[in-house]
Amino acid sequence: xxxxxxxxxxxxxxxxxxxxxxxxxxxxxxxxxxxxxxxxxxxxxxxxxxxxxxxxxxxxxxxxxxxxxxxxxxxxxxxxxxxxxxxxxxxxxxxxxxxxxxxxxxxxxxxxxxxxxxxxxxxxxxxxxxxxxxxxxxxxxxxxxxxxxxxxxxxxxxxxxxxxxxxxxxxxxxxxxxxxxxxxxxxxxxxxxxxxxxxxxxxxxxxxxxxxxxxxxxxxxxxxxxxxxxxxxxxxxxxxxxxxxxxxxxxxxxxxxxxxxxxxxxxxxxxxxxxxxxxxxxxxxxxxxxxxxxxxxxxxxxxxxxxxxxxxxxxxxxxxxxxxxxxxxxxxxxxxxxxxxxxxxxxxxxxxxxxxxxxxxxxxxxxxxxxxxxxxxxxxxxxxxxxxxx
Numbered sequence: 001x002x003x004x005x006x007x008x009x010x011x012x013x014x015x016x017x018x019x020x021x022x023x024x025x026x027x028x029x030x031x032x033x034x035x036x037x038x039x040x041x042x043x044x045x046x047x048x049x050x051x052x053x054x055x056x057x058x059x060x061x062x063x064x065x066x067x068x069x070x071x072x073x074x075x076x077x078x079x080x081x082x083x084x085x086x087x088x089x090x091x092x093x094x095x096x097x098x099x100x101x102x103x104x105x106x107x108x109x110x111x112x113x114x115x116x117x118x119x120x121x122x123x124x125x126x127x128x129x130x131x132x133x134x135x136x137x138x139x140x141x142x143x144x145x146x147x148x149x150x151x152x153x154x155x156x157x158x159x160x161x162x163x164x165x166x167x168x169x170x171x172x173x174x175x176x177x178x179x180x181x182x183x184x185x186x187x188x189x190x191x192x193x194x195x196x197x198x199x200x201x202x203x204x205x206x207x208x209x210x211x212x213x214x215x216x217x218x219x220x221x222x223x224x225x226x227x228x229x230x231x232x233x234x235x236x237x238x239x240x241x242x243x244x245x246x247x248x249x250x251x252x253x254x255x256x257x258x259x260x261x262x263x264x265x266x267x268x269x270x271x272x273x274x275x276x277x278x279x280x281x282x283x284x285x286x287x288x289x290x291x292x293x294x295x296x297x298x299x300x301x302x303x304x305x306x307x308x309x310x311x312x313x314x315x316x317x318x319x320x321x322x323x324x325x326x327x328x329x330x331x332x333x334x335x336x337x338x339x340x341x342x343x344x345x346x347x348x349x350x351x352x353x354x355x356x357x358x359x360x361x362x363x364x365x366x367x368x369x370x371x372x373x374x375x376x377x378x379x380x381x382x383x384x385x386x387x388x389x390x
Contacts, residue, residue: 001315004361008201009150009178009294009352010319014244015203021247022205025240033237034228043239050246057249058176058195059186060212066232067242070209071177072101074196075144077211077222077233078173079105081194082142083114085218086171089141091115093170095127095156096337098146102175103333106144119145124286125154125338133164140170147179147195151334151350152285153294155183159190166191171217177201181252182259182291193217199241203354204248208241258355264292266362267353271295273366278373282344284335293353298335298344302376307349310372316365319350343382 005013025043033043051062068074079102083092094106096118103118110116117135120128127145136143143165148155162172173194179185181202187195194217199208213219213232225234275281280300299307304320311318320332331345340348351365 004314004316004357004364006351006353006357006361006365007317007319008354009350011200011206012203012354014200014205015248015251017251018204018244018247022240022244025243029239033239034226043237046239047237047242050242050249053246054210054249057185057253058180058197058212059188061215063230064187064212064215066211066213066229067237067245068196068209068211068233069207069238070200071099071175071196071198073222074198074209074211075099075101075173075175076105078194078196079109079142079144080222081218081220082171082173083109084220086141089139089170091117091137091140093117093119093132093136093140093143093145095119095121095145097121097125097149097151097334098144099150099175099177102144102146115139121154121337123339125149125152125284125334126286126289127156127161129157129160132161136164136168136170138168140165140168142171142173144173144175147174147176147185148183148291149285149334150178151294151332152296152338153178153291153352154286155179155289155291158192162190162192178291178294181249181256182293184256187212187214199245199248202248202252205241205244208238208245210245255355259292263353263355263357266357266359267293267295267351269359270351270353270362270365271297273362274369277366277370280344281373284338284340284348295351295353296335297349297351298340299347299349299373300344301382302347302373302380304347304349306376307347307369307372310376311365311369314364314368316368319352320348 029043031040031043033040033047051065055062094102106116119132145156145161147158158174165172171193174192176185176195176197180197193214195212200206221232223234271283282298284296335345
């Protein structure tokens with residue numbers, strides 16, 4: 001059975017070109033890049049080439065990039081660096097709809113005595129700027145707000161949020177894991193101090209990421225030990241992973257236009273097809289300002305996990321929220337923050353497409369999902385009169 005993969009916000013497949021670029025560094029050019037000999041020196045050159053490729057994707061200077069193991073490490077590094085750099089400031093701000101990689105760290109700091117404010121969102125998932133302006137003050141060490149929401153795709157006004165943070169002397173970090181490689185992310189245009197992202201969200205290898213640290217930003221490393229990454233991140237360099245990230249970044253930059261030209265129309269086709277055929281189906285998020293590949297749809301009065309189970313029988317992969325919380329039966333914290341009614345939040349499905357998905361794949365989902373929803377509602381205790389059963 002052909003797999004129809006609409007779960008690209010969880011991860012993407014590593015492209016063959018990326019794998020090909022990585023392969024020699026496993027078996028042929030396997031030296032430690034920090035070694036003094038020329039064998040290792042060639043790998044150091046490969047790392048610096050990848051750094052230039054990644055820098056070009058986000059408009060950074062290569063020297064501003066630190067290679068990490070992924071978005072989670074990048075987030076933790078940024079948060080710990082900011083708080084350790086300004087220990088006299090005991091106030092930090094984030095949004096209520098962040099990924100767990102940020103939320104859980106903020107909760108940990110709250111338990112350590114920090115004043116933590118979680119800024120809410122409106123019914124469309126848009127960041128509450130007025131609340132933000134009320135809570136931020138000169139004792140704020142850090143503002144960490146995601147560039148785009150992983151579940152709804154809603155894009156936040158990062159430039160404006162950063163401007164306000166800097167007016168109060170706070171550092172600005174953004175988790176751009178879902179944005180990089182799908183929409184334009186240019187740190188020359190958006191004045192953030194730190195920005196984190198992961199290779200596997202744009203067809204690079206898992207376990208590889210990057211943290212941008214603006215030149216001149218006070219920075220204290222999260223991982224210490226060796227001298228790697230100019231003393232900013234200790235540990236033997238993952239040369240194959242770094243090379244893979246660089247190649248994926250190069251391809252992402254060359255093909256970024258496809259998300260607007262091809263992926264967004266497919267997403268819209270999917271939404272229109274499903275909402276026209278299924279009653280009580282509602283698209284969540286800011287449909288005028290969101291990622292081009294992301295669609296979050298609530299199907300009222302049924303469980304999202306059941307929908308996923310039956311979609312899986314047709315080879316369709318989707319999700320009911322962030323992959324990092326997919327084992328929880330609780331409604332999404334993002335949808336709860338948006339005020340989505342309980343009977344709709346529980347039946348929400350996230351479809352996240354990529355530039356390699358096709359019209360035929362979208363048509364298949366539109367053809368099978370209405371019957372799945374109808375049959376589930378027929379046996380749901382939360383719906384109306386039962387008309388059929390499986």
